[in-house]
Amino acid sequence: MKNQIKVLLLIEQCNPAWQSVPLEGYKYFQEISKLVDVTLVTHDRNKEYLKFDNTEIVCIEEMHLFKAYYSLVEGLVYKHKVNWPLYNSLTYPIYAEFNHKVYHKFKSKILNGDYDIVHAITPMIPRYPYKIVKACHSTPFLLGPVNGGITFPPGFREKAREEFAYLNFLRAIGRFLIPGYRETYKKADRILAGSTYTLNLLKRLFNLPDSRISLFFENGIDSNFVLTQKPPKQDSKVHLLFVGRLVPYKCADIVIKSLSRLNQTIQNKIDLTIVGDGSEKVLLEKLVQKLGLNDIVQFIGWVPQSQTLDYYRQADIFCFPSIREFGGAVVLEAMANGLPCIVANYGGIGEYVTEETGFKIEPISPEYLTQELTHKIQILVEDDQLRESMSVKSIERARQFTWERKAIELVKIYEQMISEKRSLDK
Structure with a gap:
């Protein structure tokens, strides 16, 4: 029997037909939706792969201009091997459109108390803002697991060059230039870090207390x-x-x-x-x-x-x-x-x-x-x-690390966060 908690689940990359983060996003959604009342918000590109009964799925459409832009970016960064630093930087405007549309579509519903908790899962790398946090005054906002930001070991400079690591300065620039990035981490009620490296990185960047950030390994297993x-x-x-x-x-x-x-x-x-x-x-x-x-x-x-x-x-x-x-x-x-x-x-x-x-x-x-x-x-x-x-x-x-076990742990976190938020609002 499902828990009656109502969760707004933001998973921009949620696709069982793809690998890596989109597949992980789908696994989180699949298992969480078995335990609680979920409204999934994802990108329209995932629509044909998401067929779930009794689960509300909202697919955010993309402007035709950005579809053409994405094809252009692919041509620039997918030559022989993926230039990930450049890819993440150039595709940010596509995510920014999604982020903006999600905020305007769900702002009123969150302020009206339609959801018990808002949980943002993807993108997972710790360099993206979630504008929706602005509306989460009385509704707890959970972010993560976020994972990444790791540098190459000092002794592997050659491999770092082969992976375009010299462009990683774009991360630091983004922390200051991307609207709402710092606000996301400052206002989130709780942040889950997918590795100890990322946990320590985020604690240092945002001066986060232990009560607001914890370790929750990113990956799961069927x-x-x-x-x-x-x-x-x-x-x-x-x-x-x-x-x-x-x-x-x-x-x-x-x-x-x-x-x-x-x-x-x-x-x-x-x-x-x-x-x-x-x-x-x-x-x-x-x-x-x-x-x-x-x-x-x-x-x-x-x-x-x-x-x-x-x-x-x-x-x-x-x-x-x-x-x-x-x-x-x-x-x-x-x-x-x-x-x-x-x-x-x-x-x-x-x-x-x-x-x-x-x-x-x-x-x-x-x-x-x-x-x-x-x-x-x-x-x-x-x-x-x-x-x-x-x-x-x-x-x-x-x-x-089974996905079922991870979903159960997340629901316990939901319950704790909801209880804490209601206690503060009294």
Whole structure:
């Protein structure tokens, strides 16, 4: 039975057919709407993918001018690989239109008390304002989880250049120039940060007390991804896996180089499957050929998320030394399928993995990360008992992050915020 709380849920990016943030936004909406009375506000581009009975969905239309503008932006930033700093800056006017229309459409309803709480989820990066906060005098406003703002580790300047990090100064400019940005964070009743890095960043930027900001990990996992236990191995090989976009900061090249440093005895025991596509694929294939690893490394290319489940369940170890990961859903997916994970201890992924579920490597430099990854792979390949123990603990850890569980936690936060706001208004 649903809780009678009425929630205005702002998820501009909410689409089950897309990856990353739009898919996350959809998962939050899907599970929250099972527990409370939701009015979803999203962009019109998501309309055809959102078919829900007994749930009010309001799709905000976009001006034709902005549709043409977005096509122009895509042409500028999608050359070979995405220039994210430029993309986020140039697409802000499109979000600004959405933000403005949401405010004027729902301002009166909020002031009239039609909703018990307003919850804004996407965009998730902490550089967007929500004008609707101006109307939330008696109605609590919850923001998040917001996640991002992370810089590249100092020892990875080359990869930072490849990812256009020199344009990140645009973030700082936006904090001062974007109307309503600071007001959003100053007036929000509560902010959820998707990682400890972002939590500390926002506390520092806005001088936020602990009572107004808390840690709430961004990513979740579907229950059907979580194994009860990993089935017995069917062969003697130890199967390594990498899943992700093939772009510089994901560091698939470091995984490949690590394999080349293993002694021949270990190499004979393993193989590596790389699932994903991106601007670095051709370079990575050449690297495999150069290092003589053609018999060990297999490139699968991009597959739909539903099909990645097969690769997780066939694997034994997950290698993901990404050096600038905000959420890192693939790490949760790997853990849910009983894979010990070897990750870089930086950003969100370092918080999912514990000493019982895998290894975290400090990203001091590419050389150090490669060296330590080689060492950790060798340990797990040679120690069947440790691998099996970490497999069990990984599944246990992943169960804490199911979307259903996250939605239940959010409803508890709603109840607390509503109670606190009503107490203050008396």
